[in-house]
Amino acid sequence: MKMSYDIAIVGAGIAGSALACSLAMTADAMDKPLRIALIEAQAISDSYPCCEEGINDFDARVSALTAGSQQFLESIGVWSDMARQRVSRFDKMIVWDAEGTGHIEFDATDIRASELGHIVENRVTVAALHQRIKILSGVDVFSERSVAGIDLLATDARPNKSCLTLDDGRILEAQLIVAADGANSPLRTMAEMQVREWSYQQSALVCVVETSQCHEHTAWQRFTAHGPLAFLPLSLSQSDKNYCSIVWSQTDKENALSMAMDDDDFSRALGRAFEHRLGEIKGVSKRFSFPLQQRHAVDYVRPNFALVADAAHAIHPLAGQGINLGLADVKAFSEVILAGHQRGQSLGHIGLLKRYQRQRKADNLAMMAAIEGLKRLFEPLPLPLRWARNVGMNIFHAQSQLKNKVIRHAMGIDS
Numbered sequence: 238m239k240m241s242y243d244i245a246i247v248g249a250g251i252a253g254s255a256l257a258c259s260l261a262m263t264a265d266a267m268d269k270p271l272r273i274a275l276i277e278a279q280a281i282s283d284s285y286p287c288c289e290e291g292i293n294d295f296d297a298r299v300s301a302l303t304a305g306s307q308q309f310l311e312s313i314g315v316w317s318d319m320a321r322q323r324v325s326r327f328d329k330m331i332v333w334d335a336e337g338t339g340h341i342e343f344d345a346t347d348i349r350a351s352e353l354g355h356i357v358e359n360r361v362t363v364a365a366l367h368q369r370i371k372i373l374s375g376v377d378v379f380s381e382r383s384v385a386g387i388d389l390l391a392t393d394a395r396p397n398k399s400c401l402t403l404d405d406g407r408i409l410e411a412q413l414i415v416a417a418d419g420a421n422s423p424l425r426t427m428a429e430m431q432v433r434e435w436s437y438q439q440s441a442l443v444c445v446v447e448t449s450q451c452h453e454h455t456a457w458q459r460f461t462a463h464g465p466l467a468f469l470p471l472s473l474s475q476s477d478k479n480y481c482s483i484v485w486s487q488t489d490k491e492n493a494l495s496m497a498m499d500d501d502d503f504s505r506a507l508g509r510a511f512e513h514r515l516g517e518i519k520g521v522s523k524r525f526s527f528p529l530q531q532r533h534a535v536d537y538v539r540p541n542f543a544l545v546a547d548a549a550h551a552i553h554p555l556a557g558q559g560i561n562l563g564l565a566d567v568k569a570f571s572e573v574i575l576a577g578h579q580r581g582q583s584l585g586h587i588g589l590l591k592r593y594q595r596q597r598k599a600d601n602l603a604m605m606a607a608i609e610g611l612k613r614l615f616e617p618l619p620l621p622l623r624w625a626r627n628v629g630m631n632i633f634h635a636q637s638q639l640k641n642k643v644i645r646h647a648m649g650i651d652s
């Protein structure tokens with residue numbers, strides 16, 4: 238027997254879970270509830286990561302969430318729970334060129350903001366979203382179930398319905414299937430959506446480190462010819478230890494060497510690469526490595542089907558914008574779908590879905606181009622161009638109006 242839904246969302250990471258929350262909450266408030274299926278291949282946890290102070294108690298996967306993302310998470314009722322659990326504000330950002338004197342600083346006080354953003358462990362965000370989903374009506378969660386196949390062909394008898402088969406053989410029928418299943422999106426492949434992609438020939442090593450000096454609520458990033466190294470501040474309310482989450486983008490070969498080092502050798506290499514800006518590296522957690530690829534779907538939608546967040550676009554983590562773009566997709570997608578639902582339109586109608594694509598594609602492309610430009614700027618350059626880059630960075634640093642405009646845009650509070 239088929240189970241019938243209005244919307245089936247595949248992938249319960251930050252994007253898919255936020256979408257389920259946003260749609261269910263607003264549809265309920267409109268008194269026009271939606272039946273939503275949320276399908277996730279892995280076990281879903283709605284418990285927060287441990288709040289002890291051991292270095293391995295943090296989730297190594299963190300995101301720098303902008304004010305724009307925070308506002309959206311507030312609007313769907315999860316930010317206050319996240320903040321009660323563990324979020325780490327940063328008030329300053331310091332970026333510098335490893336090969337010269339170029340440096341840029343951004344400060345929240347320059348734009349009269351209380352902070353530039355928050356570093357949040359991904360598990361904290363996902364747990365808060367799932368605690369919220371539990372108390373909302375209309376969302377059925379299929380945990381530890383993956384999708385074996387989809388059938389997007391509506392029939393004459395059921396013009397608005399598509400089908401999705403789970404790996405246990407159950408069949409779900411929905412007006413609209415949404416792929417929020419990440420950068421490798423199996424659903425995108427099943428739906429035969431084309432994608433433009435290229436490898437950055439880099440991998441990102443992530444872990445948590447303890448430093449001898451305080452991070453000063455600052456996000457630090459050193460650009461080297463082989464890739465950027467970021468130290469992102471993590472705060473514990475009742476601890477005198479100094480923790481940072483690091484994202485070290487390196488060539489695949491260097492990444493393999495860094496992953497193979499023992500903790501002492503790795504700490505020394507990391508300290509050197511970071512110019513010991515926060516003193517000695519006193520401890521490191523388990524390390525994880527992520528191959529980096531740029532991907533962008535040619536279309537985000539087709540009848541009865543849509544891609545959101547990393548399933549539609551994946552970018553280099555150097556500007557910490559991946560899930561911020563993803564949450565902006567989720568917000569725009571919810572607004573478009575809920576407006577259609579209010580008018581009684583078919584939710585899988587291509588005209589409705591294209592409105593979402595129009596709203597998001599240009600923004601996502603602009604950010605991808607900016608990040609690509611930034612990455613190339615720091616690739617190995619002849620001496621005169623390196624000199625020009627350093628001069629350019631210092632001139633930009635001195636241009637407070639331009640700098641403030643750029644940072645407000647990156648924070649998602651200015652267009």
Ligand SMILES: Cc1cc2nc3c(=O)[nH]c(=O)nc-3n(C[C@H](O)[C@H](O)[C@H](O)COP(=O)(O)OP(=O)(O)OC[C@H]3O[C@@H](n4cnc5c(N)ncnc54)[C@H](O)[C@@H]3O)c2cc1C
Nearest residue numbers: 248250251252278301384418419546547557558559560561
């Ligand atoms: C090293 C690194 C650092 C980053 N730092 C930042 C940062 O500071 N700020 C920022 O904004 N972004 C950052 N990002 C990007 C950010 O992590 C991603 O944009 C974000 O995790 C994407 O979320 P998502 O929900 O779209 O996909 P995912 O988190 O990949 O979730 C997809 C989910 O779908 C599930 N799934 C997959 N296939 C199936 C299937 N067939 N059936 C059912 N379920 C399925 C998966 O199990 C997974 O849970 C970083 C990325 C990396 C690699």
